Amino acid sequence: MADHTDTPVKSIGRMATLLETLQQFDGAGVTELANELEVTKSTVYNHLTSLEQHGYVVHEGDDYYVGLGFLDHGEYARQRQIGYQLIRQKTREVAEETGELCQYMVEEHGLGVFLIRESGRQAVETRTRIGNRVHLNHVTAGKAFLAYAPDARVAEIVDKHGLPGKTENTITSTEALEIELQAIRDRGYAVDKDEHLKGLYAIGVPIQYESGQPLGAMSVAGPANRINDEQRAEEIAQLLLEKANELQLTIKHSQS
Amino acid sequence: MADHTDTPVKSIGRMATLLETLQQFDGAGVTELANELEVTKSTVYNHLTSLEQHGYVVHEGDDYYVGLGFLDHGEYARQRQIGYQLIRQKTREVAEETGELCQYMVEEHGLGVFLIRESGRQAVETRTRIGNRVHLNHVTAGKAFLAYAPDARVAEIVDKHGLPGKTENTITSTEALEIELQAIRDRGYAVDKDEHLKGLYAIGVPIQYESGQPLGAMSVAGPANRINDEQRAEEIAQLLLEKANELQLTIKHSQS
DNA sequence: TTTATTGTTTTGTATTACTAAACACGTGGT
DNA sequence: ACCACGTGTTTAGTAATACAAAACAATAAA
Numbered sequence: 001m002a003d004h005t006d007t008p009v010k011s012i013g014r015m016a017t018l019l020e021t022l023q024q025f026d027g028a029g030v031t032e033l034a035n036e037l038e039v040t041k042s043t044v045y046n047h048l049t050s051l052e053q054h055g056y057v058v059h060e061g062d063d064y065y066v067g068l069g070f071l072d073h074g075e076y077a078r079q080r081q082i083g084y085q086l087i088r089q090k091t092r093e094v095a096e097e098t099g100e101l102c103q104y105m106v107e108e109h110g111l112g113v114f115l116i117r118e119s120g121r122q123a124v125e126t127r128t129r130i131g132n133r134v135h136l137n138h139v140t141a142g143k144a145f146l147a148y149a150p151d152a153r154v155a156e157i158v159d160k161h162g163l164p165g166k167t168e169n170t171i172t173s174t175e176a177l178e179i180e181l182q183a184i185r186d187r188g189y190a191v192d193k194d195e196h197l198k199g200l201y202a203i204g205v206p207i208q209y210e211s212g213q214p215l216g217a218m219s220v221a222g223p224a225n226r227i228n229d230e231q232r233a234e235e236i237a238q239l240l241l242e243k244a245n246e247l248q249l250t251i252k253h254s255q256s
Numbered sequence: 257m258a259d260h261t262d263t264p265v266k267s268i269g270r271m272a273t274l275l276e277t278l279q280q281f282d283g284a285g286v287t288e289l290a291n292e293l294e295v296t297k298s299t300v301y302n303h304l305t306s307l308e309q310h311g312y313v314v315h316e317g318d319d320y321y322v323g324l325g326f327l328d329h330g331e332y333a334r335q336r337q338i339g340y341q342l343i344r345q346k347t348r349e350v351a352e353e354t355g356e357l358c359q360y361m362v363e364e365h366g367l368g369v370f371l372i373r374e375s376g377r378q379a380v381e382t383r384t385r386i387g388n389r390v391h392l393n394h395v396t397a398g399k400a401f402l403a404y405a406p407d408a409r410v411a412e413i414v415d416k417h418g419l420p421g422k423t424e425n426t427i428t429s430t431e432a433l434e435i436e437l438q439a440i441r442d443r444g445y446a447v448d449k450d451e452h453l454k455g456l457y458a459i460g461v462p463i464q465y466e467s468g469q470p471l472g473a474m475s476v477a478g479p480a481n482r483i484n485d486e487q488r489a490e491e492i493a494q495l496l497l498e499k500a501n502e503l504q505l506t507i508k509h510s511q512s
Numbered sequence: 513t514t515t516a517t518t519g520t521t522t523t524g525t526a527t528t529a530c531t532a533a534a535c536a537c538g539t540g541g542t
Numbered sequence: 543a544c545c546a547c548g549t550g551t552t553t554a555g556t557a558a559t560a561c562a563a564a565a566c567a568a569t570a571a572a
């Protein structure tokens with residue numbers, strides 16, 4: 001799980017994997033972590049206390065947890081994204097008007113990151129959470145993004161992360177991807193029948209900057225039985241495209 | 257600005273100050289950071305590339321920025337807080353019913369951290385953002401929290417962070433604090449006329465767990481001219497107390 | 513072209529973060 | 543009541559590493 005690509009400052013690598021497992025385990029003790037990471041207890045202890053002194057970790061009794069120190073940096077990074085406030089508002093509108101779950105995702109380091117998540121009245125519950133990173137070929141919004149990203153960028157991303165499978169429907173070859181992306185461009189939006197999760201149907205469109213480069217992608221997700229019919233899907237797609245277009249105009253002129 | 261309390265793993269300390277200044281500067285280059293932190297360029301470069309490989313930093317051209325890697329940990333830490341979902345919903349209700357800005361704050365490491373922030377229709381804009389850390393004696397919610405926290409905990413916090421001043425009205429002595437906290441307990445809620453920010457009026461109540469220990473505090477803030485009148489303030493306070501009470505009952509039985 | 517000013521890379525060394533082992537503390541079992 | 547084993551914590555010694563210094567590359571300005 002932990003990438004052993006050696007980085008100049010190895011302590012940062014250790015810290016990163018420490019935090020990841022700390023989060024995975026939903027809180028853990030020193031020994032538990034030491035066993036998992038295959039390092040000495042004292043090493044883990046030193047890291048944890050250092051992280052704690054800087055607000056990145058809390059301990060309750062003998063268990064350590066990821067702390068709220070990350071929330072500050074995280075929210076800063078989120079609000080720094082171009083058009084964040086405007087897109088957030090639009091996402092909310094879509095969620096209310098469709099009643100479904102509407103999300104906005106951006107790309108960073110070749111992966112998709114969920115930035116905004118707004119639930120409508122009858123929205124489904126998914127496991128995705130703000131900040132989660134996913135492979136772009138695993139989600140509808142990700143494919144909508146790729147379809148409108150420069151070819152060179154797509155190639156870079158595929159080269160870096162490959163096209164790992166998730167379900168049997170996931171696209172795992174560059175040829176199939178190219179065909180899919182072309183289909184999305186022809187259609188104007190991306191559609192998925194349970195690629196990410198069984199029984200989930202999703203529609204995604206890119207949010208484009210001037211010059212057409214995508215900032216991210218917005219998607220609506222709901223239970224297949226509710227969205228799968230031709231009529232409703234097309235309705236939602238048109239709504240998304242309309243909102244995306246509005247955003248494109250406002251972002252262009254406001255630059256934030 | 258950088259605390260030089262030596263921690264076992266010093267790289268983490270360097271990383272922390274690096275990230276802080278990176279955020280303060282809203283993006284910066286290698287040389288700029290090296291000068292500010294009084295270390296060599298190569299050191300900064302090594303840290304930045306290491307952080308980047310782990311998704312904590314991005315670079316655009318020659319400028320580095322805090323990345324979205326923090327968002328995942330941050331959101332995790334936020335949702336881990338007891339009663340988060342329920343409190344979020346109630347915060348929204350209060351924002352809608354009052355039309356003002358309603359926030360929820362918890363304490364970590366002796367400081368207040370803004371967890372939730374919901375704006376009503378006529379809500380003021382403040383500089384506070386989710387994840388921001390503030391001294392508890394600087395904000396209304398913080399004082400509401402302190403008023404219902406165990407005396408020992410209050411003493412610990414004051415001992416650790418002191419009572420730094422912010423405006424001329426900020427409480428900076430333990431005696432004054434004790435009097436204020438008692439007044440809050442007598443009244444049932446905390447009130448502030450521009451302690452944190454000029455022209456802002458805020459009302460805060462604790463959100464208590466079973467056994468009365470506070471999980472955090474919820475506050476409503478608005479322009480002084482709108483809230484300052486006796487009638488309106490009392491109205492808001494009663495609404496908050498009612499919502500807090502509802503929360504206390506639901507959280508008790510749901511444990512999340 | 514020249515001259516600053518970037519970011520990047522390299523090399524050697526002093527620092528430091530690691531392992532290992534001992535210590536303190538509490539708990540559960542017998 | 544004791545003992546054994548589980549914690550987290552602390553301490554020493556050493557191998558690893560993160561650092562400073564300086565050279566290098568690349569870009570932009572003069």
